[in-house]
Amino acid sequence: MTPPTAIVTGAGRGIGAAIAPELARRGYHVIVNYRRDADAAGAVVAGIRRDGGSATALACDVTDPATVAAMVAQVLAERGRIDALVVNANTAPPPFASLAELTWSEFAAKINDELAGAFHITQRVVAAMRPWGEGRLVFLGSTAADYVGGGRLAHGTAKAALATFARHVAAETARDGISVLTVAPGAVRTEATARMLDASREQVLADNSVLGRLLEPEDVAAAVGLALDPALRPATGSVLRLDAGWSVLAGGPTA
Ligand SMILES: NC(=O)c1ccc[n+]([C@@H]2O[C@H](COP(=O)([O-])OP(=O)(O)OC[C@H]3O[C@@H](n4cnc5c(N)ncnc54)[C@H](OP(=O)(O)O)[C@@H]3O)[C@@H](O)[C@H]2O)c1
Numbered sequence: 001m002t003p004p005t006a007i008v009t010g011a012g013r014g015i016g017a018a019i020a021p022e023l024a025r026r027g028y029h030v031i032v033n034y035r036r037d038a039d040a041a042g043a044v045v046a047g048i049r050r051d052g053g054s055a056t057a058l059a060c061d062v063t064d065p066a067t068v069a070a071m072v073a074q075v076l077a078e079r080g081r082i083d084a085l086v087v088n089a090n091t092a093p094p095p096f097a098s099l100a101e102l103t104w105s106e107f108a109a110k111i112n113d114e115l116a117g118a119f120h121i122t123q124r125v126v127a128a129m130r131p132w133g134e135g136r137l138v139f140l141g142s143t144a145a146d147y148v149g150g151g152r153l154a155h156g157t158a159k160a161a162l163a164t165f166a167r168h169v170a171a172e173t174a175r176d177g178i179s180v181l182t183v184a185p186g187a188v189r190t191e192a193t194a195r196m197l198d199a200s201r202e203q204v205l206a207d208n209s210v211l212g213r214l215l216e217p218e219d220v221a222a223a224v225g226l227a228l229d230p231a232l233r234p235a236t237g238s239v240l241r242l243d244a245g246w247s248v249l250a251g252g253p254t255a
Helices: 012-024 038-050 067-077 104-132 153-176 192-197 199-207 217-227 230-235 248-249
Strands: 005-008 029-034 055-061 084-087 135-138 177-186 237-241
Touching: 005 012, 005 067, 005 230, 012 029, 012 038, 012 217, 029 038, 029 067, 038 055, 055 067, 055 199, 067 104, 084 104, 104 135, 104 177, 135 153, 135 199, 135 217, 153 177, 153 248, 177 217, 177 230
Parallel strands: 005 029, 005 084, 029 055, 084 135, 135 177, 177 237
Antiparallel strands: none
16 A cells, blocks of 8 residues: 655754654655755655655755745655645744844744745645545644743744644634644754753753753654644644643743
8 A cells, every 4th residue: 555645844854854754653655855955854764764664855945835836746746645744844043032133024034934834835735635635734833932032032923823824724624634733842952952052051941841851853753743643633723732841830931
């Protein structure tokens, strides 16, 4: 039997590079999307194949509607259908700045790229899923949508907009058999976060979590795998928050 197909955007490194093998272990043929770093995406594909899974790397800037259309058309031509989409690409590094410090162009670029990276591919993939009456979408949100501070004004606003976008898509597609979840992590240990969090700030976050540590990409990948499970269909439109217990202890991350 042909394995179902999942696209993971921005899967060359960071959280996406953990989600791709998780979905391969769950039986998907994984499209490992990346923007520029073909070597990194190739390494993810090689790792999946080494473990007996099936994957292909495809380059595409998910903020660009023309290249998204071409990638989706290529996947449909080669695979016949798309069963799952994980909108993960970190399209714009968040400018860590307060209202007083931010320029409109920094703020607008973050909002634009976050939503463009979700809108174009979701529109194309949902159109491809509808005739089959089945599909699953997962969006990578962030606890920054709910918990304020730490200069995350632009990032949090973009992720709140993304979660609202996901809820509307859930409402519009539920009767087509498509389910939608947002997985919203707190700080995850990736190369991107290592550049932003020094050791003392990491320690504050770890101390303020019930787990006593930051999240790892594999924690998020496991949650995305669960979010694709048909058992969670009735949860469509929900946000699955992975905050390592920060909200339990302190009402939100403090760093
Ligand atoms: N890390 C955290 O603490 C954290 C916490 C909460 C939520 N998140 C969310 O989780 C997601 C992944 O974050 P991450 O930290 O794993 O990011 P990352 O380590 O910076 O990885 C970025 C990935 O996205 C790809 N990418 C960037 N722009 C792209 C574009 N326009 N089109 C296609 N691919 C693109 C990159 O490809 P190239 O290398 O080829 O450019 C790379 O594979 C993001 O949505 C982020 O907001 C992260």
